[in-house]
Amino acid sequence: MHRARGKPITERRNAYQAAAVLAPFLVFYGTFLLYPFVKGLWMSLHDWPLLGKPGAEPILVGLRNYSDLFTDTVFWTSLLHTAEFTLMAVPLVTATGLALALGLTRARGSSATMRAIFFSSGVFSVTVVTLIWLTVYNPGRGLLGYAFSALGMTPIDVLADRRFAMPALVLTTLWWSVGLPMALFLAGLRQIPPALYEAAELDHASHWAMFRRITWPGLSRTTC
Numbered sequence: 001m002h003r004a005r006g007k008p009i010t011e012r013r014n015a016y017q018a019a020a021v022l023a024p025f026l027v028f029y030g031t032f033l034l035y036p037f038v039k040g041l042w043m044s045l046h047d048w049p050l051l052g053k054p055g056a057e058p059i060l061v062g063l064r065n066y067s068d069l070f071t072d073t074v075f076w077t078s079l080l081h082t083a084e085f086t087l088m089a090v091p092l093v094t095a096t097g098l099a100l101a102l103g104l105t106r107a108r109g110s111s112a113t114m115r116a117i118f119f120s121s122g123v124f125s126v127t128v129v130t131l132i133w134l135t136v137y138n139p140g141r142g143l144l145g146y147a148f149s150a151l152g153m154t155p156i157d158v159l160a161d162r163r164f165a166m167p168a169l170v171l172t173t174l175w176w177s178v179g180l181p182m183a184l185f186l187a188g189l190r191q192i193p194p195a196l197y198e199a200a201e202l203d204h205a206s207h208w209a210m211f212r213r214i215t216w217p218g219l220s221r222t223t224c
Contacts, residue, residue, distance in 0.1 A: 081166070088170045094223070096174060097181025102215075104182075105189050115186070119179035133172045134159075188222035189215070 044065055049056040069075050100118055104111045124132075137158050139145040145155035158164035192214065200210045 085166060085169065085173075088166065089173045092170065093174055093178055094181055096178050098185050098219075100178065100182045101185035101189060102211075104186065115182075118182055121176055122179035124176065129172065129176045133168075133175075137168060184222050185219065188219045192218035 043058070045060060045062060046058040047061050047065075048058045104114055104118075121129075135141075136143045139148075139155035139157040144158065148155040156164065158168045196214045196218075197210060200214060205213070
């Protein structure tokens with residue numbers, strides 16, 4: 001009987017402990033993620049005076065904002081540019097992260113330092129990254145401008161040039177976000193049994209054959 005009474009008490013204690021652990025996350029999630037999402041949906045159904053006169057009341061318009069959106073040429077242009085950016089950035093970040101992971105796996109003494117260097121850029125906020133690369137791309141005082149001047153060329157404002165703006169954003173994204181794919185690929189490479197590579201070396205397999213037959217299939221879960 002004593003054990004029967006003790007079991008519900010233990011279960012309640014575990015439930016309280018679990019609630020105490022989850023409470024900070026739930027408060028943060030609800031305050032900074034869930035509430036803004038619901039608020040944004042509610043605002044999208046109104047003619048909301050974001051920059052209007054103080055005291056102006058929002059007017060319920062239903063789905064009219066969405067119907068106007070799909071007939072807006074600016075929306076479709078921005079969607080096209082977003083798709084273009086994704087097609088350029090995602091394969092490049094993935095391939096670079098994999099290449100860095102493969103190189104650091106073969107490296108010896110300096111691998112830990114190099115991992116920290118490549119991963120460090122990912123901890124910066126978007127504001128810091130923007131300020132850093134605005135300094136790089138500034139045609140008058142930036143590093144790129146000085147490089148063009150040193151070569152006797154006229155500096156180019158790459159962010160204002162339609163030919164170079166998208167590649168510049170892709171390069172910034174690569175520098176900022178390559179650390180996480182690199183870390184994931186490093187973890188995935190450690191899950192591949194070394195015996196597979198040893199057997200391939202005994203069969204005199206080339207590095208490309210080992211990558212194609214062992215490494216890439218072994219990283220399929222990481223890549224997908």
